[in-house]
Amino acid sequence: MIYDFSKPTCRRGTNSYKWDSATGDDIIPLWVADMDFETYPGITEALRRRVDHAIFGYTRVPDGYYETVCRWFEERHGWRFHRDDIIYTSGVVPAISAIIKALTLTGDQVVVMGPVYNCFFSSIRNNGCELSSSPLIYNKALLRYEIDFHDLEQRLSHERARLLLLCNPHNPGGRVWSRDELERVAVLCKKHGVRVVSDEIHCELTLGDHRYTPFGTLPDDLSYGSVTCCSPSKAFNIAGLQIANIVCRDAAVRERIDRAININEVCDVNPFGVLALQAAYSDGGYDWLCQLRAYLTENYRRLRNFFARELPHLPVMNMEGTYLAWVDCSSLGESSEHIEERLMRENRVWVNAGSMYGKEGEGFIRINMACPWSRLEEGIKRIGK
Ligand SMILES: Cc1ncc(COP(=O)(O)O)c(C=O)c1O
Structure with missing residues (x-):
């Protein structure tokens, strides 16, 4: 079975920590580590059967x-x-x-x-x-x-x-x-x-x-x-x-x-x-997972290309795993908290300040890539501005 991870999903109004913590409806949240994709349908079916038992x-x-x-x-x-x-x-x-x-x-x-x-x-x-x-x-x-x-x-x-x-x-x-x-x-x-x-x-x-x-x-x-x-x-x-x-x-x-x-x-x-x-x-879960990994790998490749082309002074870490891109913004000479705050206020995109992960993360930002490419693309274009 083929799964379409590019399908737009809407999480606003579902008490999503990632989406509904934002102060404005125009903010693209690329912070908390969960994904905007629907889960493997075999999970949803198992839960639905359980819900029906009531x-x-x-x-x-x-x-x-x-x-x-x-x-x-x-x-x-x-x-x-x-x-x-x-x-x-x-x-x-x-x-x-x-x-x-x-x-x-x-x-x-x-x-x-x-x-x-x-x-x-x-x-x-x-x-x-x-x-x-x-x-x-x-x-x-x-x-x-x-x-x-x-x-x-x-x-x-x-x-x-x-x-x-x-x-x-x-x-x-x-x-x-x-x-x-x-x-x-x-x-x-x-x-x-x-x-x-x-x-x-x-x-x-x-x-x-x-x-x-x-x-x-x-x-x-x-x-x-x-x-x-x-x-x-x-x-x-x-x-x-x-x-x-x-x-x-x-x-x-x-x-x-x-x-x-x-x-x-x-x-x-x-x-x-x-x-x-x-x-x-x-087995079905594994099949879904393989396709998810391929989609995330492609999101990462595109994100990296975008940064190399548009923001070459902000190197993206070579990633081997996770869906959390780690971007070196130290050339901007600003604290990562300030960058997070400014991106949210001026560009309406929410990323995590690297300093949240200890002093070694100062100067970095973390971008959650686990969403349809169209949303990630819009988010990183806003960062590019
Ligand atoms: C390394 C790591 N451990 C644990 C967690 C959270 O685990 P849980 O939600 O099961 O408590 C996260 C969430 O981002 C994580 O990145």
């Missing part, structure tokens, strides 16, 4: 759910784990918060690689931990981020460093970490007794020929005690349905996380999330 009491998670998650990751990503390794919860951010609570003591350090997804900062802070950010190296010739292994090791060797919170693929910046890079990270973490927590929510969203390597597929001695968070929410545009999984093979660690999930009261999910996940992780 009784929405508490739900339980069936055996088929676990089997679906295991099958998907084994078949699609070559990552094999047991159903008992899975803990479900209501989102990746609640998962990360519970994991930090379970595996740290007040005052411990959590290492990240900045710039990075902003909710990492609040999860670390809210659990009484200290942020230790290892700045990614901005390789201007290749327009990509690289890990500063020297700085990373220094941070991991700190006596209070307890966890490394990895983002794979990386938001923002769009790196899909290679097996070699992940192994080097894992070796350093093992050497310094730091546990890896890998947020792999963007794992289905690789562009072009890029391939995602699950941290959990590294050799056992490097990955056994690690914890991975994943969800179909980004790739299938079902973030509002609130479903995510934690995968951890070490039973003792898992038990501690499970306890924290219960203490935080995020151990219940809703019937729609459970069904949507099962419909997404299917």
